[in-house]
Amino acid sequence: MFIFKILLLNIGLILINCITWNEGPDGPWSMGCDFNGNDLTNQRSKGEECSGRCKSTPSCTHYTWTNYEGGTCWMKSNGASKSQAIQKENENIVCGILTSPNSNQVEFITINNCPYNIWVGMQGRVHSNPNWMVPSNGGWELNSGQTKSVSVPKDFYAGRLWARTNCNYNNGQFRCETGDCGPWVECANGGIQRGGQTPATLAEFTLNGAGDQDYYDVSLVDGYNLKMTIEVTSTSASGNGQYWCKNPACLKDLNSICPQELKKSNSNGQVIGCLSACEKFRTDEYCCRGAFGTPQTCKSSNWPVNYPAIFKQACPSAYSYAYDDSTSTFFCRNTNYKIIFC
Numbered sequence: 001m002f003i004f005k006i007l008l009l010n011i012g013l014i015l016i017n018c019i020t021w022n023e024g025p026d027g028p029w030s031m032g033c034d035f036n037g038n039d040l041t042n043q044r045s046k047g048e049e050c051s052g053r054c055k056s057t058p059s060c061t062h063y064t065w066t067n068y069e070g071g072t073c074w075m076k077s078n079g080a081s082k083s084q085a086i087q088k089e090n091e092n093i094v095c096g097i098l099t100s101p102n103s104n105q106v107e108f109i110t111i112n113n114c115p116y117n118i119w120v121g122m123q124g125r126v127h128s129n130p131n132w133m134v135p136s137n138g139g140w141e142l143n144s145g146q147t148k149s150v151s152v153p154k155d156f157y158a159g160r161l162w163a164r165t166n167c168n169y170n171n172g173q174f175r176c177e178t179g180d181c182g183p184w185v186e187c188a189n190g191g192i193q194r195g196g197q198t199p200a201t202l203a204e205f206t207l208n209g210a211g212d213q214d215y216y217d218v219s220l221v222d223g224y225n226l227k228m229t230i231e232v233t234s235t236s237a238s239g240n241g242q243y244w245c246k247n248p249a250c251l252k253d254l255n256s257i258c259p260q261e262l263k264k265s266n267s268n269g270q271v272i273g274c275l276s277a278c279e280k281f282r283t284d285e286y287c288c289r290g291a292f293g294t295p296q297t298c299k300s301s302n303w304p305v306n307y308p309a310i311f312k313q314a315c316p317s318a319y320s321y322a323y324d325d326s327t328s329t330f331f332c333r334n335t336n337y338k339i340i341f342c
Contacts, residue, residue, distance in 0.1 A: 029096030114342035124159030138188030199223020199273035250315035
C-alpha cells in the first residue's frame, strides 16, 4: 500500500510538470509555464517578440511572457533549465530559454605575467541595467602566472581594469602601494564602485558604442605602474585600418625613464610608479581643462614640458594624455579580450 501511494505521488508530479516544449529560433519555449525569480527587467511586448527582446538584452538567459498590461516580457538572468519551469493552468503564459545567451556577453581574460602577485581592480557600467555590478565585486587577486576570466554585458561602458601592486593587510585594512581603491580587495565593496589611486596603467573599454563597435585602449593618462597589453581573441569581424582589432600595449618599463619630478617612490625609496603631469602639477594646461579643454587648445607640444612625448616614444600605441585619441583608440567587434599584465 505504501509503495502504491509513492507511485501515485510520482505519477502526480510527472503530470504536474508535464510541459510540452517547442523549438524556436532562439531556443525552447512553451505555453502555460513560468520561471520564478531572477528578474532582470521587463518590457511591453507581443508574445512572439519576447524571445527576441531577451536575446537583445545583456545578461538575459530566459524569460516569461504574460498578458499583464496588454503584454509584458519578463526577462530573467543567471540561467535556467527546462526542469525549473513551473506549469501554469493559464495557457496565455509563455516561458522560454535562450539557446546561446552568451552572445550577449563579452569575456575579459585577465592574465598575470608579472613575477609577483597583483590584485586586479575593475569598474564600469551598463546601459541596460543601472543596478548592474561589476564581476567579483570589482576586485580579485591574481597570482604570478594565473588567469581569471570575467564576463560583462555587451553594452558595458566606461570600463576600466588596472593592477594594484605591493598589497598587504595593515591593521585589518587592505592597502596597495599603487592602484589602491580603499581598504578592501574588492573595489566595489558595499555596492559602491571605486577607481584606483594614481599612478596606474589602465585598460579602458566601451563596448558596442557608436557604429556598433567596441572602443578600447591602454591608457597612461592616470600614470603608469606596470606594463600592459590588450589582445583581441578574434579578428573575424569585418573592418580595416591601422587601429581595427589590433593589440595596444605599453611594454616599456616607464619607471626606469620617468622624469625625476614625476616619480612616485615607496618608503624604501623604490620607484613604484610614474605620475602623469596632470596629477603632479594639477594645472589647467597639463590637465586639458578650462581654457585648454579642447583638442585644439590642449596640445602637449605647447606645454612647458612635453611629458607625453617621452611616454609616446616608449609606448606608441598607448594613450599619453587626454587628447591623444587619434593614435591610441582601437576598434573591434564580436570578440573577447585579454588584459595582460607585464
